[in-house]
Amino acid sequence: MSTDVRRVITVLAALLLAALTTTPARAADGDAPSAGQRIAEALRTSPVYVDEAYADAVPPSRQRQLADRIRRTGLPIKVVLTPLTKGDAFDGDSGVLAGIVRDRLQDQRELILITTDGEFPDYLNGYEWPADTHQTRDAVAAAGFLDETRDAGLADLTAEAVDLVAEGKGTQRYEEATKDDAPVSKPGPGGSRWWLWPLVAVPALALTVIAARALVRSRSRKTAPAVPQLVFATARAADEAELRRRAEAEVLALGEATQAADVSTTPDLQHALDAYAAAGRVLDEARGVPDLAGALALAQEGRGALAGSPGLPLCFFNPLHGGAALRTGWRPLGSRDRLDVAVCQDCADALRARRAPEVLTDTDEDGRTVPYFELPAGRSVWAATGYGSLMPPLEGINSRSGRAR
DSSP states (O other): OOHHHHHHHHHHHHHHHHHHHHHOOOOOTTTHHHHHHHHHHHTOOOOOEOOOGGGTTTHHHHHHHHHHHHHHSOOOOEEOOOEOOOOTTTTHHHHHHHHHHHTTTTTOEEEEEEOOOOTTTTTTEEESSSSSSTTTHHHHHHHHHHGTTTTOOOHHHHHHHHHHHHHHHHHHHHHHHTTOOOOOOOOTTTOOGGGGGOOOOOOOOHHHHHHHHHHHHHHHSSOOOOOOOOOHHHHTTTTTHHHHHHHHHHHHHHHHHHHHSGGGGOOOEEEEEEEEHHHHHHHHHHOSSSHHHHHHHHHHHHHHHHTOOOOOOBOSSGGGGGOOOOEEEOOOOOOOEEEEEEOOOHHHHHHHOOOOOOOOOOOTTOEEEEGGGGGGGGTOOHHHHHGGTOOHHHHHHHHHHHHOO
């Protein structure tokens, strides 16, 4: 048995033992919105937020230097350096953190966000809205692969990420930094070296992925990092109970925001209230993941109404990916008509590469699992609205007298 395989098995055994002997505490409902709000409020006074856990790695003097560096770029860059672990307010997912912070900064249409990574604390993730104009995702990823940052501390790594974003050549820098790697695919969900799969048969597939990635990263920092997932990773999205808790927290946060809104300065307050009421009904009557995603879409619409700008809806192909980054043309299979849909950056990249994007599925009348948008519009309000891409979710709800489906 090779050394690599023995290492994988060792890691798997440790992870399996930990999973069986520990039960991480789950964040209470509403923790993510409140934590996100706290971070967003801090970012309004300084472009750099550092959790006290990282105060030694990025002390106040370095925070001020980073803030000055960001201001000199003239770009809407924000930095959030906070520990992320499974079961915390963001469920250990930097994409969830990014999506919530962005939602709380709705008045800032253009935003570049650099965050810590949920799985590997010495890595950073980059996000940009409304589109990846400055190649932020690749720029921030490239920062961790440069020779000069190989052993850099968190402050220096963040500073390099800011510089690479400002340079605007993130994709080129990423490709240059990783050109000597063994052939691997562009960063993708759960990326790992394919040859490990036939060598180790482990019932817990998720543990295999985690262990393989841990092994690869421990051997070389040149391996492609995981793609950021805005709001939910696919595996967790399949957990309907967890998704319901998330939707409940979002709808609750919208309700609190509508109560705190000033009628005289919020012209679309009634729209937000209607969206809140509809989201509550959909949540109460939800029969599965598509309906729970619909509650999230309505909450998103309500927040846009409060902010006075609708912005982009959730990703058309899979609303669990979070807020869309851009709109693009897409022609459904077998159709001559092109639809103008809002998509997240990952789905946009898939379309450009002529790959099928990851889609949210539903069950048709014959019990088959199909993309939700393939259901007849008369049967599914989500197919009719595209979760906001084709028409506002509230409009679709109202046209059906409040029925979710």
